[in-house]
Amino acid sequence: MTVKGALFDFSGTLLRIEPTEVWLRAVLDARGVSVAPDDFARYAALLEAAGALPGGAPPRRVPPALAELWATRDLSAERHRAAYTGLARQVALPDDGLYDALYERHMTPAAWRPYPDAAEVLGELRRRGVSVAVVSNIGWDLRPVFRAHGLDRWVDAYVLSYEHGVQKPDPGLFTLACEAIGHDPCDVLMVGDSRPADGGAAELGCAVHFVDHLPADERPAGLRPVLRLVG
Template sequence: MPTITSVLFDFSGTLFRLEHDASWLDGVTDHQGDPLDVEAQAELMRRMTAPVTLAVDLDDEHLHAWHHRDLDPGLHRKVYLEMLRRSGIPRVEQAKALYSRLVDPSAWTPYPDAGAVLRDVSSAGIAVGVLSNIAFDIRPAFEKHGLDAYVDEFVLSYEVGAIKPDPEVFRIALDRLGASAEQTLMVGDSEQADGGARQLGCAFALVDPAPTAERTDGLLTALREHSVL
């Protein structure tokens, strides 16, 4: 196995997770005017953060927005507000309030081992990149937790005009890190999107996008299995 000299990490479900606060849904009601139960709240959060799965039926206009959401912040907002409406949130102001949480970097929680893994990988002289299909700037999330110092490059789809699994976005990340595909490990929670790195010859490690309280050492385990740490 080639020596790993660079690691690319996905963001959502890999390094960070959007863990909702119960207060976000205070006063949120369904089409019948009833508060959302715990199961409905959990499903709503899953739909807001699922990397590739579309959980509602959309018309052609919003389906186009869905497929291009991570390239254009305007399309991202448009399709998620529609998704929330079709998921049982009929009041526009409620949908807008929930959407604002999704795109607020300070609302995202790092996985318990994310800080230690980023620090140890960087300290070992291994280049670190964050490669995300996303339509808002996630750098403030890293800055809030003091993790930005361990990231050499952020490659965000809406900034570079390409999304995973398109090989182009992985090439951009590798070029910015000055890394070779054969010596790069991609870590992510989506076989479909993040696993696309294998098309270029990168190694790939899949992690479970479980709640942060349940996945305490998933990143550490993934890197140890690839002899990075």
């Protein structure tokens, strides 16, 4: 197989969201809300269990009232926000404005950290003439995050579920990505961290490579095997 194009997932593949405790602390400080240390630890643990941080740990349990919304959260910006703020509202926080503030925080560049080898791998793919698209199940525009971290220069296209009303593993989203970079799926490699979602690219004939969904510090070179696969 000659790889002419590479599709990359976003969260857990190229960049990683900040830990729940950092996320919560940033929002509390920004809003001037003070809580006791024990309460802070409790809020952080409950938010993590609820799966309220997009890109973080999945919900341990999705309330029945949110089940349909959760399953289709990446089809629109409205559904994405409603799903995650709905999960967060299972936790009784001291300020009602915190729920929307927490959601807004996760969309900021400061909330995301590129994996240590992301720039190296994307830059080398560009040097080799391999086209790159980011294909993400998401409910907001991640382009500013890529620009802020200096990764946008190596990305040829962004194919985001909420902009097209289709989410992975539907082959339609991967089809759009292959079309965006102008390559036949048989010449394209999909790189992601979710077998159920990113594995959908295989239906089109794309090769698929999975990376481990780990904190950035624990995966310093997880993307480098992509360069060997590209050749």
